[in-house]
Amino acid sequence: xxxxxxxxxxxxxxxxxxxxxxxxxxxMAFSFNDSKVGTVWTGFTFKxxxxxxxxxxxxxxxxxxxxxxxxxxxxxxxFGTLAALAIHRYNFPGKQAINFLFYIPVVIPDIIVAVALxxxxxxxxxxLGIATVFPGHVAITISYVMxxxxxxxxxxxxxxxxxxxxLGANEWQTFWKITFPLIFPGVLAGALLAFTISLDEFxxxxxxxxxxxxxxxxxxxxxxxxxxxPEINALSTIMVLLIVIMVFATGRxxxxxx
Amino acid sequence: MIKNIRLAYSMLSPSLLWLLLFLxxxxxxxxxxxxxxxxxxxxxxxxxxxxxxxxxFLSSMYLKVIxxxxxxxxxxxxICLLLAxxxxxxxxxxxxxxxxxxxxxxIPFWTNLLVRLYAWIILLNGEGVINHFLQxxxxxxxxxxxxxxxxAVILGMVYGFLPFMILPIYxxxxxxxxxxxxxxxxxxxxxxxxxxxxxxxxxxxxxxxxFIITFVPAVSVFVVTDLLTGSKLVMVGNVIRDAFLxxxxxxxxxxxxxxxxxxxxxxxxxxxxxxxxxDKKFLI
Amino acid sequence: MKNLLKLMLAVVFFLxxxxxxxxxxxxTDDTSGSEDTSSEDTGGSEDAGSSEGDxxxxxxxxLNLFNWGEYMPQEVLDNFEEEYGVEVVYSTYSSxxxxxxxxxxxxxxxxxxVPTDYIVGRMIDDDMLLELNMDNIPNFENIQDVFHQRxxxxxxxxxxxxxxxxxxxxxxxxxxxxxxxxxxxWNAEYAGHVxxxxxxxxxxxxxxxxLDLPMNEPTxxxxxxxxxxxxKLHPNVLAYDSSPSAQLISGEAWISHTYSxxxxxxxxxxxxxxxxxxEEGGELWMDNLVIPNTSENKYTAEVFINYLLEPEVxxxxxxxxxxxxxxxxxxxxxxxxxxxxxxxYPPAEQIANASWFEDLPPExxxxxxxxxxEVKVE
Numbered sequence: 001x002x003x004x005x006x007x008x009x010x011x012x013x014x015x016x017x018x019x020x021x022x023x024x025x026x027x028m029a030f031s032f033n034d035s036k037v038g039t040v041w042t043g044f045t046f047k048x049x050x051x052x053x054x055x056x057x058x059x060x061x062x063x064x065x066x067x068x069x070x071x072x073x074x075x076x077x078x079f080g081t082l083a084a085l086a087i088h089r090y091n092f093p094g095k096q097a098i099n100f101l102f103y104i105p106v107v108i109p110d111i112i113v114a115v116a117l118x119x120x121x122x123x124x125x126x127x128l129g130i131a132t133v134f135p136g137h138v139a140i141t142i143s144y145v146m147x148x149x150x151x152x153x154x155x156x157x158x159x160x161x162x163x164x165x166x167l168g169a170n171e172w173q174t175f176w177k178i179t180f181p182l183i184f185p186g187v188l189a190g191a192l193l194a195f196t197i198s199l200d201e202f203x204x205x206x207x208x209x210x211x212x213x214x215x216x217x218x219x220x221x222x223x224x225x226x227x228x229x230p231e232i233n234a235l236s237t238i239m240v241l242l243i244v245i246m247v248f249a250t251g252r253x254x255x256x257x258x
Numbered sequence: 259m260i261k262n263i264r265l266a267y268s269m270l271s272p273s274l275l276w277l278l279l280f281l282x283x284x285x286x287x288x289x290x291x292x293x294x295x296x297x298x299x300x301x302x303x304x305x306x307x308x309x310x311x312x313x314x315f316l317s318s319m320y321l322k323v324i325x326x327x328x329x330x331x332x333x334x335x336x337i338c339l340l341l342a343x344x345x346x347x348x349x350x351x352x353x354x355x356x357x358x359x360x361x362x363x364x365i366p367f368w369t370n371l372l373v374r375l376y377a378w379i380i381l382l383n384g385e386g387v388i389n390h391f392l393q394x395x396x397x398x399x400x401x402x403x404x405x406x407x408x409x410a411v412i413l414g415m416v417y418g419f420l421p422f423m424i425l426p427i428y429x430x431x432x433x434x435x436x437x438x439x440x441x442x443x444x445x446x447x448x449x450x451x452x453x454x455x456x457x458x459x460x461x462x463x464x465x466x467x468x469f470i471i472t473f474v475p476a477v478s479v480f481v482v483t484d485l486l487t488g489s490k491l492v493m494v495g496n497v498i499r500d501a502f503l504x505x506x507x508x509x510x511x512x513x514x515x516x517x518x519x520x521x522x523x524x525x526x527x528x529x530x531x532x533x534x535x536x537d538k539k540f541l542i
Numbered sequence: 543m544k545n546l547l548k549l550m551l552a553v554v555f556f557l558x559x560x561x562x563x564x565x566x567x568x569x570t571d572d573t574s575g576s577e578d579t580s581s582e583d584t585g586g587s588e589d590a591g592s593s594e595g596d597x598x599x600x601x602x603x604x605l606n607l608f609n610w611g612e613y614m615p616q617e618v619l620d621n622f623e624e625e626y627g628v629e630v631v632y633s634t635y636s637s638x639x640x641x642x643x644x645x646x647x648x649x650x651x652x653x654x655x656v657p658t659d660y661i662v663g664r665m666i667d668d669d670m671l672l673e674l675n676m677d678n679i680p681n682f683e684n685i686q687d688v689f690h691q692r693x694x695x696x697x698x699x700x701x702x703x704x705x706x707x708x709x710x711x712x713x714x715x716x717x718x719x720x721x722x723x724x725x726x727x728w729n730a731e732y733a734g735h736v737x738x739x740x741x742x743x744x745x746x747x748x749x750x751x752x753l754d755l756p757m758n759e760p761t762x763x764x765x766x767x768x769x770x771x772x773x774k775l776h777p778n779v780l781a782y783d784s785s786p787s788a789q790l791i792s793g794e795a796w797i798s799h800t801y802s803x804x805x806x807x808x809x810x811x812x813x814x815x816x817x818x819x820x821e822e823g824g825e826l827w828m829d830n831l832v833i834p835n836t837s838e839n840k841y842t843a844e845v846f847i848n849y850l851l852e853p854e855v856x857x858x859x860x861x862x863x864x865x866x867x868x869x870x871x872x873x874x875x876x877x878x879x880x881x882x883x884x885x886x887y888p889p890a891e892q893i894a895n896a897s898w899f900e901d902l903p904p905e906x907x908x909x910x911x912x913x914x915x916e917v918k919v920e
């Protein structure tokens with residue numbers, strides 16, 4: 001790049017970063033504002049954080065989100081990894097169609113999956129609750145896990161497995177001693193992705209959750225609809241800070257493993 | 259060989275079963291419901307009827323909602339592309355800062371959409387930060403209406419989905435084989451020409467992936483219009499949500515869902531054909 | 543390929559089984575999973591209970607309450623939980639339609655919902671409600687006599703009044719001179735500072751009144767005319783919002799078509815806000831506590847209803863959300879000032895001029911839903 005181009009791009013990039021971060025920083029700043037209404041600064045306070053931690057609905061929704069995300073991650077990771085192994089290793093009739101099926105959750109709008117699940121539950125007379133949220137989460141995250149694991153396997157050296165077999169290891173031993181350790185980073189990345197997608201997911205949860213089992217994003221939505229309140233700022237600040245920690249922790253780990 | 263096929267199917271069966279039960283069967287259900295008859299105040303009678311589709315096509319409103327949604331989502335996607343490409347290009351060439359900068363994109367990427375939209379409510383509303391700032395420096399005397407407009411919808415979508423565009427483009431620029439660029443320069447092409455004839459075509463898979471994963475959620479979103487326009491504007495996502503959760507008109511909601519799904523799959527297909535790329539790899 | 547087919551067949555069979563078993567239970571609206579619970583803890587009290595008095599008098603551990611948004615203060619729920627050891631799961635809706643849709647989807651089991659009077663009538667006709675056992679609700683005596691006999695539920699077999707109120711105009715006196723009418727919502731001077739109820743029934747009723755057309759039996763032409771009129775209002779509108787108290791308090795909204803209690807909430811925080819029923823009339827309604835037939839905790843629901851009718855508790859409700867209170871006991875506890883709050887207790891001549899909502903046939907409701915959306919789209 002020529003220095004002049006570089007300069008222009010530098011300014012442009014800085015502006016886009018400001019566009020990203022200024023709203024979030026202002027949002028966080030006002031979580032420490034004393035005034036309940038409006039956006040005039042009246043003084044510094046921690047009280048909104050206090051009322052947040054004594055708010056039962058919020059604690060409850062965080063618990064729900066975590067339960068759903070953990071269950072989703074476990075199921076999606078095991079199922080997705082198995083599917084990835086099958087698709088990567090074997091040729092079988094219908095592979096093309098099955099591959100296509102795994103792409104559906106990635107390209108289809110989430111609201112379609114959400115209303116479809118609601119229709120299914122309505123037809124089966126199932127009572128909505130936590131148990132009706134995670135099937136949808138698993139359905140969309142299986143594909144992501146599978147794609148991540150497959151991407152990892154594409155770079156694998158098949159000769160290692162062959163060598164193990166030549167040395168007399170059976171399929172089972174080969175899998176646990178050779179294949180699994182090799183694909184483990186991919187599986188871990190897939191699991192992490194499933195966990196974050198589930199934790200962040202709003203639309204499917206909104207349609208398929210029942211009374212008392214709101215997830216955190218669903219609760220945030222109903223709070224935001226009622227208008228601006230410093231408690232939402234405080235809640236958002238905590239959510240953003242957790243993301244920052246998470247991103248830097250995994251980012252560092254990934255660059256180390258590189 | 260047969261044994262392997264069995265093994266492959268049994269490894270696939272948990273996922274397939276899950277996707278069939280919680281994705282394929284439900285979508286089939288929605289398709290069925292879209293052809294049923296409505297009973298009085300709602301409720302489904304399993305008798306064939308095309309009433310929902312007639313309503314959807316005959317009242318120009320529903321087609322207009324779909325059209326508006328496409329126009330807004332498409333505009334937002336194009337704006338995202340225009341912002342994302344130079345941005346990603348700079349980051350990909352930022353040397354040792356590259357990793358840090360891309361982590362800074364991951365933070366908004368993973369921050370919940372609702373939280374980020376809420377940030378804009380604080381900025382935009384009549385008593386919000388921007389209006390106070392402009393009034394304090396004496397630029398305006400009366401607060402401006404910034405929220406509750408179509409521009410706010412586009413802004414919300416751009417802000418919400420920009421990271422979806424940046425990440426695939428960044429990864430395709432980063433993986434670009436530098437030797438092509440050098441070859442082009444050696445052959446006497448100027449940088450601008452190299453950019454348009456070599457860089458852009460080579461990063462097309464990234465642009466394509468970014469376009470799809472930005473457009474699809476944008477066209478079906480309902481929270482942006484809900485939160486940033488005071489329910490004044492509606493997108494097809496709002497109409498579907500209302501039909502299912504408020505108006506008890508599952509037939510119409512289902513018909514619109516099916517139309518939306520066909521439309522999205524069609525546009526994905528067209529994007530792919532259009533760029534005639536065989537690379538269907540999505541960046542995750 | 544054969545294996546795959548087998549797999550799909552297995553899925554189809556599985557689904558068929560689930561569907562059949564739920565069809566059998568369909569008449570009682572139970573899922574198959576709840577069969578065992580109904581045999582042991584509720585012991586059929588749902589069926590027998592209403593006519594012969596409950597055999598089961600034990601409180602459930604949880605109560606599922608579905609109420610309008612901004613309608614019940616948290617302390618009322620907390621106190622009940624503390625006193626009775628029952629956890630109240632509280633969720634909210636913003637229109638009768640939304641509540642009916644949730645109930646009708648067959649995917650939720652609420653113990654108490656709070657429909658408006660004309661909807662109670664429909665729910666009774668559709669067999670959606672359980673009869674109340676008044677032995678468990680002795681506090682019903684606290685309700686004013688005028689509300690003991692009502693057309694839609696003679697003898698209060700199914701419903702107990704919760705709060706009542708009106709839909710009219712909340713306005714900011716520092717921006718609006720005199721007493722506004724519905725017609726003033728169209729005033730170009732207030733452009734960008736008007737809010738309208740985000741509910742087809744409410745907003746179209748308002749426009750019909752403005753046009754002096756019948757709000758309870760509109761013809762298709764009436765509704766088309768109302769739609770055109772609402773479309774003229776659209777450019778003035780800041781937001782369609784059924785709980786605009788925040789915008790009224792912040793000063794963004796100057797004139798709002800809204801519930802009396804929303805106005806009351808805004809008046810508590812912003813002294814410039816006032817409320818009136820418009821000269822075109824305005825709408826009246828009363829919300830009622832009812833137990834849907836999907837409830838498995840009828841006794842607990844009745845205990846909760848009885849708790850809400852205690853004068854002190856009832857007063858807490860209307861203190862937090864200043865709607866009109868039908869509870870004589872609560873009224874007796876109020877100060878003279880509270881009893882003359884113009885939002886909760888408008889002058890008698892204004893009330894006489896207003897109209898009560900009545901139920902509409904399904905086609906009209908669907909038409910209203912569509913016309914209302916068309917205003918926003920076009």
